[in-house]
């Protein structure tokens with residue numbers, strides 16, 4: 001039941017917000033073997049059908065291709081089931097890349113609540129990853145974790161913390177925020193305008209609170225907020241603050257399902273590299289509750305990877321929790337087969353398409369991503385495995401095209417770096433535009449971090465082999481500053497793509513999508529024009 005409370009005030013200690021990030025028992029379901037021969041649904045001869053039976057003469061990027069609509073019996077975009085086909089069966093086929101500037105606790109929690117999965121990077125110390133897993137597993141499935149401050153927290157501190165979550169406000173609480181914090185009031189940025197940065201939270205907080213029972217439905221909460229013209233509801237159980245929900249959050253709760261483990265807790269994945277104590281880290285990550293293990297290196301098709309992968313396979317097979325193993329990166333069918341033989345169930349596909357990536361310019365190595373995904377997805381299907389299309393996603397269309405090429409899920413990195421939920425601090429440029437700093441995992445900056453326990457000589461030598469950008473500004477889209485805003489954007493595009501293809505789920509989509517090859521002017525024609533010409 002729901003209660004609307006006005007008032008409650010008080011004072012006391014305990015602050016602390018959302019500190020900076022970093023810091024199942026599930027038997028993987030074998031992906032359904034989707035025959036590459038004749039599809040019963042569309043009657044096409046291959047898993048991907050090219051328009052007019054064109055056979056590409058060269059490898060293709062996402063920009064090189066388009067989809068044509070076909071007769072459809074799917075009458076609403078809301079009818080489309082977007083569950084991933086990679087064997088994990090997450091409700092959304094989106095995975096947050098294991099990049100330090102992208103994937104941390106807030107990102108993992110927020111994305112899992114909407115049905116996707118985040119992978120915590122290999123460069124984060126194992127004990128910090130374990131803390132992150134524990135916090136994500138404690139998070140509520142529907143209500144967002146509040147930013148909490150105490151009554152005597154300064155306005156300056158409160159403002160810096162509000163930007164950590166896209167609900168954009170802080171709850172002033174009395175009591176231990178890890179215990180039973182009692183809400184006293186809320187503060188939004190507007191309450192802090194023209195207020196001294198050293199003033200205290202209690203002096204500006206709004207005590208006109210909407211509190212709801214955690215069992216209230218999203219629709220009830222939405223209606224209550226609309227009726228009271230308030231922006232955020234506080235879920236309170238036995239006087240303790242449990243979480244918050246905005247009107248937009250209530251709408252989303254009705255549209256998305258969370259990605260949960262066997263115990264109904266949010267899911268989270270973690271990564272290991274191929275150097276050092278690979279098996280030891282994998283075991284500790286499993287003990288900590290990781291739902292997926294990603295074995296990750298730039299050149300996934302190398303002996304050292306096969307060795308690392310076999311050792312992770314042994315750890316998983318011997319552990320009481322049998323989680324799926326993902327490995328990469330590869331871009332060829334041979335790479336897929338070798339990694340599957342060594343124990344991978346999902347292959348991470350993509351060499352060089354990433355926004356932070358300098359590999360192709362440095363080495364000439366890589367492969368246009370649409371073709372890489374297409375070939376690897378087909379090879380993986382033959383092995384009863386699946387792929388994640390990793391890198392190069394800049395628009396919703398890219399996600400749709402990766403899924404059409406047969407990807408089970410799509411990994412997004414840099415695009416999500418420019419959101420409230422990524423781990424970095426929110427900065428503003430000279431023109432007042434908000435951004436976060438991002439960097440590649442093979443950049444000198446990341447290599448310095450990864451090799452910090454090595455000798456100065458070894459570190460300097462390793463830094464010579466950088467293959468990524470050390471500093472980039474990822475601007476927050478003013479229309480979509482939170483990762484959920486980007487997920488809404490992507491999901492609306494992909495749902496629509498599916499109905500154009502006549503597909504009510506992603507397996508059918510990969511079978512029925514009809515792909516055309518276009519020129520640069522074909523791509524250009526599809527871009528919206530925001531000013532006259």
Ligand SMILES: NC(=O)C1=CN([C@@H]2O[C@H](COP(=O)(O)OP(=O)(O)OC[C@H]3O[C@@H](n4cnc5c(N)ncnc54)[C@H](OP(=O)(O)O)[C@@H]3O)[C@@H](O)[C@H]2O)C=CC1
Pocket residue numbers: 098273274275296297298299302304329350351352353354357359391440441442450465467
């Ligand atoms: N998808 C992509 O296109 C790329 C992704 N990345 C990402 O960057 C992160 C760091 O990966 P990584 O650089 O592999 O670091 P790792 O710390 O995982 O180490 C890579 C290991 O592989 C050896 N190695 C052999 N050949 C290569 C090669 N061509 N490139 C890189 N290492 C090689 C290295 O030895 P030695 O140093 O002695 O050569 C080292 O022992 C990962 O998250 C990875 O996914 C990086 C580059 C490309």
Ligand SMILES: Nc1nc2c(ncn2[C@@H]2O[C@H](COP(=O)(O)O)[C@@H](O)[C@H]2O)c(=O)[nH]1
Pocket residue numbers: 097098099329350352353354355356357358359390391392393411412413414415439440441442443467468469
């Ligand atoms: N060559 C490099 N690739 C990198 C680096 N850091 C990350 N990556 C890869 O990019 C994807 C994410 O792609 P994005 O376009 O969504 O940003 C990530 O998963 C890695 O495979 C790097 O430093 N160099």
